[in-house]
Amino acid sequence: xxxxxxxxxxxxxxxxxxxxxxxxxxxxxxxxxxxxxxxxxxxxxxxxxxxxxxxxxxxxxxxxxxxxxxxxxxxxxxxxxxxxxxxxxxxxxxxxxxxxxxxxxxxxxxxxxxxxxxxxxxxxxxxxxxxxxxxxxxxxxxxxxxxxxxxxxxxxxxxxxxxxxxxxxxxxxxxxxxxxxxxxxxxxxxxxxxxxxxxxxxxxxxxxxxxxxxxxxxxxxxxxxxxxxxxxxxxxxxxxxxxxxxxxxxxxxxxxxxxxxxxxxxxxxxxxxxxxxxxxxxxxxxxxxxxxxxxxxxxxxxxxxxxxxxxxxxxxxxxxxxxxxxxxxxxxxxxxxxxxxxxxxxxxxxxxxxxxxxxxxxxxxxxxxxxxxxxxxxxxxxxxxxxxxxxxxxxxxxxxxxxxxxxxxxxxxxxxxxxxxxxxxxxxxxxxxxxxxxxxxxxxxxxxxxxxxxxxxxxxxxxxxxxxxxxxxxxxxxxxxxxxxxxxxx
Amino acid sequence: xxxxxxxxxxxxxxxxxxxxxxxxxxxxxxxxxxxxxxxxxxxxxxxxxxxxxxxxxxxxxxxxxxxxxxxxxxxxxxxxxxxxxxxxxxxxxxxxxxxxxxxxxxxxxxxxxxxxxxxxxxxxxxxxxxxxxxxxxxxxxxxxxxxxxxxxxxxxxxxxxxxxxxxxxxxxxxxxxxxxxxxxxxxxxxxxxxxxxxxxxxxxxxxxxxxxxxxxxxxxxxxxxxxxxxxxxxxxxxxxxxxxxxxxxxxxxxxxxxxxxxxxxxxxxxxxxxxxxxxxxxxxxxxxxxxxxxxxxxxxxxxxxxxxxxxxxxxxxxxxxxxxxxxxxxxxxxxxxxxxxxxxxxxxxxxxxxxxxxxxxxxxxxxxxxxxxxxxxxxxxxxxxxxxxxxxxxxxxxxxxxxxxxxxxxxxxxxxxxxxxxxxxxxxxxxxxxxxxxxxxxxxxxxxxxxxxxxxxxxxxxxxxxxxxxxxxxxxxxxxxxxxxxxxxx
Numbered sequence: 001x002x003x004x005x006x007x008x009x010x011x012x013x014x015x016x017x018x019x020x021x022x023x024x025x026x027x028x029x030x031x032x033x034x035x036x037x038x039x040x041x042x043x044x045x046x047x048x049x050x051x052x053x054x055x056x057x058x059x060x061x062x063x064x065x066x067x068x069x070x071x072x073x074x075x076x077x078x079x080x081x082x083x084x085x086x087x088x089x090x091x092x093x094x095x096x097x098x099x100x101x102x103x104x105x106x107x108x109x110x111x112x113x114x115x116x117x118x119x120x121x122x123x124x125x126x127x128x129x130x131x132x133x134x135x136x137x138x139x140x141x142x143x144x145x146x147x148x149x150x151x152x153x154x155x156x157x158x159x160x161x162x163x164x165x166x167x168x169x170x171x172x173x174x175x176x177x178x179x180x181x182x183x184x185x186x187x188x189x190x191x192x193x194x195x196x197x198x199x200x201x202x203x204x205x206x207x208x209x210x211x212x213x214x215x216x217x218x219x220x221x222x223x224x225x226x227x228x229x230x231x232x233x234x235x236x237x238x239x240x241x242x243x244x245x246x247x248x249x250x251x252x253x254x255x256x257x258x259x260x261x262x263x264x265x266x267x268x269x270x271x272x273x274x275x276x277x278x279x280x281x282x283x284x285x286x287x288x289x290x291x292x293x294x295x296x297x298x299x300x301x302x303x304x305x306x307x308x309x310x311x312x313x314x315x316x317x318x319x320x321x322x323x324x325x326x327x328x329x330x331x332x333x334x335x336x337x338x339x340x341x342x343x344x345x346x347x348x349x350x351x352x353x354x355x356x357x358x359x360x361x362x363x364x365x366x367x368x369x370x371x372x373x374x375x376x377x378x379x380x381x382x383x384x385x386x387x388x389x390x391x392x393x394x395x396x397x398x399x400x401x402x403x404x405x406x407x408x409x410x411x412x413x414x415x416x417x418x419x420x421x422x423x424x425x426x427x428x429x430x431x432x433x434x435x436x437x438x439x440x441x442x443x444x445x446x447x448x449x450x451x452x453x454x455x456x457x458x459x460x461x462x463x464x465x466x467x468x469x470x471x472x473x474x475x476x477x478x479x480x481x482x483x484x485x486x487x488x489x490x
Numbered sequence: 491x492x493x494x495x496x497x498x499x500x501x502x503x504x505x506x507x508x509x510x511x512x513x514x515x516x517x518x519x520x521x522x523x524x525x526x527x528x529x530x531x532x533x534x535x536x537x538x539x540x541x542x543x544x545x546x547x548x549x550x551x552x553x554x555x556x557x558x559x560x561x562x563x564x565x566x567x568x569x570x571x572x573x574x575x576x577x578x579x580x581x582x583x584x585x586x587x588x589x590x591x592x593x594x595x596x597x598x599x600x601x602x603x604x605x606x607x608x609x610x611x612x613x614x615x616x617x618x619x620x621x622x623x624x625x626x627x628x629x630x631x632x633x634x635x636x637x638x639x640x641x642x643x644x645x646x647x648x649x650x651x652x653x654x655x656x657x658x659x660x661x662x663x664x665x666x667x668x669x670x671x672x673x674x675x676x677x678x679x680x681x682x683x684x685x686x687x688x689x690x691x692x693x694x695x696x697x698x699x700x701x702x703x704x705x706x707x708x709x710x711x712x713x714x715x716x717x718x719x720x721x722x723x724x725x726x727x728x729x730x731x732x733x734x735x736x737x738x739x740x741x742x743x744x745x746x747x748x749x750x751x752x753x754x755x756x757x758x759x760x761x762x763x764x765x766x767x768x769x770x771x772x773x774x775x776x777x778x779x780x781x782x783x784x785x786x787x788x789x790x791x792x793x794x795x796x797x798x799x800x801x802x803x804x805x806x807x808x809x810x811x812x813x814x815x816x817x818x819x820x821x822x823x824x825x826x827x828x829x830x831x832x833x834x835x836x837x838x839x840x841x842x843x844x845x846x847x848x849x850x851x852x853x854x855x856x857x858x859x860x861x862x863x864x865x866x867x868x869x870x871x872x873x874x875x876x877x878x879x880x881x882x883x884x885x886x887x888x889x890x891x892x893x894x895x896x897x898x899x900x901x902x903x904x905x906x907x908x909x910x911x912x913x914x915x916x917x918x919x920x921x922x923x924x925x926x927x928x929x930x931x932x933x934x935x936x937x938x939x940x941x942x943x944x945x946x947x948x949x950x951x952x953x954x955x956x957x958x959x960x961x962x963x964x965x966x967x968x969x970x971x972x973x974x975x976x977x978x979x980x
Binding site: 041043044045048049050051052053056057059060076077078079080081082083084085088100101102103104105106107108109110111116117118120127130131146150151153155156157166167169 | 531533534535538539540541542543546547549550566567568569570571572573574575578590591592593594595596597598599600601606607608610617620621636640641643645646647656657659
């Protein structure tokens with residue numbers, strides 16, 4: 001039952017793990033960050049993901065903040081079955097075309113072959129709108145504003161942790177309205193809820209806009225999205241909000257009697273944000289030393305590392321460190337940890353740097369003599385001796401500065417990587433240089449497809465910010481009245 | 491596209507719904523309560539459940555309270571894939587025997603037949619412990635304390651909302667420890683976390699104990715459970731906590747090097763509580779007028795119903811009602827709603843009673859003259875005029891009283907339904923009378939099976955509270971040293 005061994009031959013991989021640099025191999029760097037910060041790992045079959053405690057804690061913060069924001073707009077949470085009879089998925093023609101290739105199908109259950117196959121939800125429009133058809137009779141039942149936090153399955157052939165996995169976690173909001181205008185306003189309202197969250201909490205600047213016909217959600221009338229740039233110049237879509245028009249309501253017979261006693265179809269929206277955003281969080285802020293987290297998204301914001309040379313001194317510094325920690329239990333709360341393990345301070349610094357803790361407090365006997373401590377920022381590496389009298393205030397201040405700095409840094413990076421181009425050669429060059437490109441486009445899907453074929457760049461969005469401007473399509477030379485955003489994307 | 495109709499022919503079913511009385515048909519009463527309180531409904535295929543906003547809000551409260559309690563004991567949340575390669579489920583012999591008949595199997599995904607079938611998790615021991623085998627090397631990696639809030643699928647042939655559905659929501663905790671004692675302590679600790687939650691928040695008294703061999707979890711060494719009595723005298727298991735011993739750790743090779751450099755297998759626990767508890771919440775407290783919720787589990791605790799006879803008076807009472815509501819925004823927070831819809835007060839009373847709101851505040855012009863309001867308790871129907879000067883304090887006090895009263899009422903009900911019996915005739919009679927029965931049992935599984943066959947009663951648990959006592963098995967006449975708890979169960 002038990003065996004004697006000389007030593008544990010197994011070793012924690014991450015402990016000795018060197019992080020590949022971003023310039024050497026960006027993709028490898030990304031995987032290394034996830035490994036050393038212990039965020040996630042692959043599961044038992046290709047493309048499946050295990051979200052580990054450090055990664056899941058980030059998702060819990062995302063959930064908490066967004067859930068509150070949704071509820072402030074009147075949204076309530078629900079839970080719909082994860083299994084959908086195949087024929088329901090097939091009801092909306094565009095929708096089934098978009099999702100059929102990705103679904104996982106249950107054919108046996110309870111020891112028997114099922115008469116009708118069930119697919120695991122890739123998204124829940126169909127199953128939710130079938131219920132809406134029973135819930136909605138009159139204008140008095142509208143609007144319906146619901147959301148669910150669930151897992152979804154979309155079979156992925158080229159898996160990448162957080163970015164593309166066979167299963168991921170997300171929220172999907174679904175609404176029904178009496179008028180087209182109200183639905184479009186709701187779709188844009190939720191896009192702005194996402195923008196507020198992504199910019200102010202995740203510290204990631206985003207570009208808001210409309211998706212092209214080719215890039216929109218399968219079944220949507222209009223898809224709005226948030227686009228951000230990663231450090232390798234690729235775009236990542238952080239969330240989408242769809243004005244579904246009456247596409248689903250006609251197929252699912254979502255009729256209501258309006259105030260004038262006329263039967264009408266409802267207007268709908270759906271909107272979602274997933275664990276994919278954690279991939280963006282990593283790729284926007286982290287560096288070659290490891291994960292970097294904005295304080296508002298960091299499950300652990302501050303770590304105190306006491307420094308000692310012998311047991312007697314240990315007792316003194318740990319006691320002092322503990323009193324610093326306790327001092328944070330009042331007023332504005334932060335998440336703080338005292339790391340008093342019997343491990344060399346340097347090793348601890350290294351570990352917490354890799355794990356992205358925004359601020360480190362170092363406290364040794366000399367600091368105590370001066371009644372001060374050293375604060376070390378994760379984002380800049382900057383060190384500062386701070387009097388213990390003002391350490392609490394200073395810690396809050398620096399955390400706010402880190403949050404602001406990460407956003408500013410990401411914004412500057414992005415602004416430097418957006419290029420306005422007016423001819424096809426420059427277009428190809430700037431895409432090759434891993435930039436975001438603003439260019440005129442004639443609006444034709446065939447042209448969009450050709451551009452993608454030749455450069456791998458897609459239209460990320462037709463930005464809301466871009467003013468009307470006469471010009472010629474960078475590819476076809478046909479007239480265009482607005483620049484759109486092109487980039488290679490995750 | 492639009493049609494003129496004279497009137498909406500569809501009608502909200504619940505609005506006119508009469509509730510079947512408990513004595514007339516308990517099972518029908520249960521379904522009626524779920525319908526009128528709009529908690530849940532069946533989905534598109536047999537046994538699937540849609541949890542509606544009112545039902546899901548209860549689950550969110552359960553999650554919030556329990557999640558905090560788990561974290562206080564050092565548990566961290568994670569997410570594991572919902573799909574498990576079939577061969578992994580089959581690794582532990584008892585486990586596969588228990589779950590194989592209930593699983594849903596994915597055979598196609600991404601447009602292709604899978605080489606190896608995947609089952610949707612009925613529970614996640616196997617997939618989680620495979621990861622543990624990679625995470626655990628030394629005693630320094632122990633204990634591992636994780637939990638996940640997820641959906642699980644267990645195919646049900648006799649569905650019943652919340653109690654038995656093909657899919658349900660739960661949390662499953664999984665831990666690994668260096669010693670047998672530590673694992674057993676953890677299993678019991680989590681049982682007590684559940685007890686605290688169920689008794690103090692759900693207001694349901696529970697009996698804690700050990701499951702018999704026949705009733706324990708497939709793969710466990712020991713299963714502990716919480717048992718409660720419903721108003722029809724049937725038992726419902728509210729949560730279970732399993733000491734898994736080394737059953738899984740041996741199969742999954744969960745080895746670690748202990749402090750003395752000896753390789754050992756870890757000791758494990760798992761523990762879970764599901765949306766089934768919402769079924770218990772309904773069945774323990776509700777009455778023939780509708781849902782009754784203990785204040786601590788009520789998404790909406792207080793509703794203010796202003797009463798008016800004309801528009802002028804409406805303005806005055808709604809204004810006053812609003813000022814009462816705003817007064818609750820400071821200090822101890824409660825969830826309070828002002829119902830100023832243009833609907834007769836009687837209809838509102840009726841609706842909020844059905845939906846289980848613990849306390850109603852009625853406010854008419856005469857009340858305002860007297861600077862008072864009427865408080866009406868949902869649990870007892872008791873009415874009381876209260877001065878507006880002390881209404882806030884009084885509301886808090888009454889909510890506390892309702893919470894305490896619901897527990898007390900349920901406890902008295904249960905104590906009246908527990909019968910100690912010493913012979914087989916009395917045993918059969920008391921089970922027939924829908925009582926809980928404490929009786930001697932020889933400890934043999936065959937005898938347990940016979941008793942179930944003849945009376946439908948099963949051993950709910952070997953209660954921790956029952957002292958040793960010499961006696962004879964009520965069925966076999968063989969010696970026994972302890973009474974165990976028998977009942978028919980959900």
